[in-house]
Amino acid sequence: MPILSTQKLVKSFGGVHAVDHVDLAFHGGKITALVGPNGSGKTTFINTVTGILPMDGGEIHVGGVVMRRMNPADVAAYGITRTFQNARLIQQISVLDNILVVLTERNVWGALFERHTALHLEKAGNILKKVGLWEKRNENAENLSYGQRKLLEIARAVSMRANIYLFDEPFAGLFPETIEVISDILRTLRDKAASVVLVEHNMNLVRELADYCYVLDGGKVIAEGTPDYVLKQPQVIEAYLGK
Amino acid sequence: MEYLIHIAVLVCLYGILGLSLNLVVGETGLISVAHAGFYGIGAYVTALLLVGLGMNFFLAMALGIIASGLVALLISGVISRLRGVYFLFGTIGLNIIAWSIFLNWQSVTRGPLGIPSIPRPGIWGLDLYQNLQFLFLAAASLAIVYFISVFIKKSSFGRVLNSIREDEEATQIFGYATSYYKLAIFTIGAMLAALAGALFATYITYIDPSSFTINESIFIFSTIVLGGLGSSRGAVLGPLLLVFLFEGFRFAGFPSEIAAQMRMLAYGFALVLLMLYRPKGIWGTFRI
Numbered sequence: 001m002p003i004l005s006t007q008k009l010v011k012s013f014g015g016v017h018a019v020d021h022v023d024l025a026f027h028g029g030k031i032t033a034l035v036g037p038n039g040s041g042k043t044t045f046i047n048t049v050t051g052i053l054p055m056d057g058g059e060i061h062v063g064g065v066v067m068r069r070m071n072p073a074d075v076a077a078y079g080i081t082r083t084f085q086n087a088r089l090i091q092q093i094s095v096l097d098n099i100l101v102v103l104t105e106r107n108v109w110g111a112l113f114e115r116h117t118a119l120h121l122e123k124a125g126n127i128l129k130k131v132g133l134w135e136k137r138n139e140n141a142e143n144l145s146y147g148q149r150k151l152l153e154i155a156r157a158v159s160m161r162a163n164i165y166l167f168d169e170p171f172a173g174l175f176p177e178t179i180e181v182i183s184d185i186l187r188t189l190r191d192k193a194a195s196v197v198l199v200e201h202n203m204n205l206v207r208e209l210a211d212y213c214y215v216l217d218g219g220k221v222i223a224e225g226t227p228d229y230v231l232k233q234p235q236v237i238e239a240y241l242g243k
Numbered sequence: 244m245e246y247l248i249h250i251a252v253l254v255c256l257y258g259i260l261g262l263s264l265n266l267v268v269g270e271t272g273l274i275s276v277a278h279a280g281f282y283g284i285g286a287y288v289t290a291l292l293l294v295g296l297g298m299n300f301f302l303a304m305a306l307g308i309i310a311s312g313l314v315a316l317l318i319s320g321v322i323s324r325l326r327g328v329y330f331l332f333g334t335i336g337l338n339i340i341a342w343s344i345f346l347n348w349q350s351v352t353r354g355p356l357g358i359p360s361i362p363r364p365g366i367w368g369l370d371l372y373q374n375l376q377f378l379f380l381a382a383a384s385l386a387i388v389y390f391i392s393v394f395i396k397k398s399s400f401g402r403v404l405n406s407i408r409e410d411e412e413a414t415q416i417f418g419y420a421t422s423y424y425k426l427a428i429f430t431i432g433a434m435l436a437a438l439a440g441a442l443f444a445t446y447i448t449y450i451d452p453s454s455f456t457i458n459e460s461i462f463i464f465s466t467i468v469l470g471g472l473g474s475s476r477g478a479v480l481g482p483l484l485l486v487f488l489f490e491g492f493r494f495a496g497f498p499s500e501i502a503a504q505m506r507m508l509a510y511g512f513a514l515v516l517l518m519l520y521r522p523k524g525i526w527g528t529f530r531i
Contacts, residue, residue: 050416051415052412052416071415072412072415072416073415073418073419073420073421075415075416075418076416076417076418077418081416081417082416084413088410088412088413089409089410090405090406090409090410090413090414091409092405092408092409092473092528092529092530093402093405093406093409097402097405100399100402101399101402101403101405101406101414101417102417102418104399104402104403105399106418106419106420108400108420108423108424108427110399111398111399111400111403111424112395112398112399112400112427113398114398114399114400115397115398115399116399116402160417160418
């Protein structure tokens, strides 16, 4: 049974259906790739599922709950977290604080009287060491390089200890060494039974990492199956290369 | 000496205002120019209770702080949903509404005539008639507000405020109901501003609406931009420098008919130069 699925999900901009009655299902312990040409609706799908964009129709099923409206502040409570196509860090605070902010108390009063503890620091330290940013922990996030920013955003998402991770183009523009670090993180999450959703353009990485693949075009699902299978389908080749 | 004590009291009062506004603007990124409104609510409620009912100063001050907090709580329920420039315009409206009430609710506030003969506070039977005695009260209040400011800044709550300041939507994705955080800090800021208002009313012993205009809010805002947004030290340094700049012009030798204009001119130049060459302010950690 999928831990996250959508039924007839719709998101429109004016008369354009960016996500057009889409049924997708994501299972625990799997990496599921969302691929498709630019403008096919991948990022819009993720933004709609996480409440960044209000949905215009359909349902989201998560953890046995059916939702027709998703609030961004409720996403974490359903065990969902995400990264963004362009890393959205808390720029003018330290790298360490960028991690601590997701480890500490959510309740207003609880947060007011809470100081981060040695346990919080240990958890933040572990993930920062894993992505190679421990030495940069006291620098403001705005001073990091592009690749480091991507790594920090992924580290922050992983610190959420969610069940469902939505990664929007985590490998875009990165060096092979950094790609390997992120690939390892994705595999580790899968091994821990999390559901990993990967929006990606690099088909070699999709083949290497994904267990299942959906191909979107024009807001609709045009193919699904294992990466090797879907990437050979004529409608997929046509979507990427044209007739 | 008496004049220096007077300036020191003003620095303490503006320091409290700066620290409280910094929590809203510098730590949370909510560009508010409603602070003089809450400052005024604290001043008016305290003054009315002292003059009308002869209430104990600390009780009157506490009620002034609570009144300001309740107003902020009610209003921020609406305006905390706003972002950026929309929030700014909401707070401009708030300050105008507060000022209009001070001016026009004449049966209570006496309108432009103001409230005279506000008694100085008394502590343990000791009336603080001397400015030096009042300075100790003002300085102690500033120290308490500074402690509160640092306490908030160092808490997990403070870190979430910084996160909201930079990217509210992403902060929500981490599971934070950001509107509650904005509501809480706006209310705390308003309550601390009301403390400064209560002290101001009893120090000057007279208040009228002219002390709580939008210009006053902009001046308070300017002090924290100068000192540096997101810095408690800066929120005290900024008022200190601007109060000294303003007062220093009294001794610059300008003819009395243009002295006030020259003072405003220098204030304006200082802000333009600051934005050009040091947009983070002197000790700022945050750039708008």
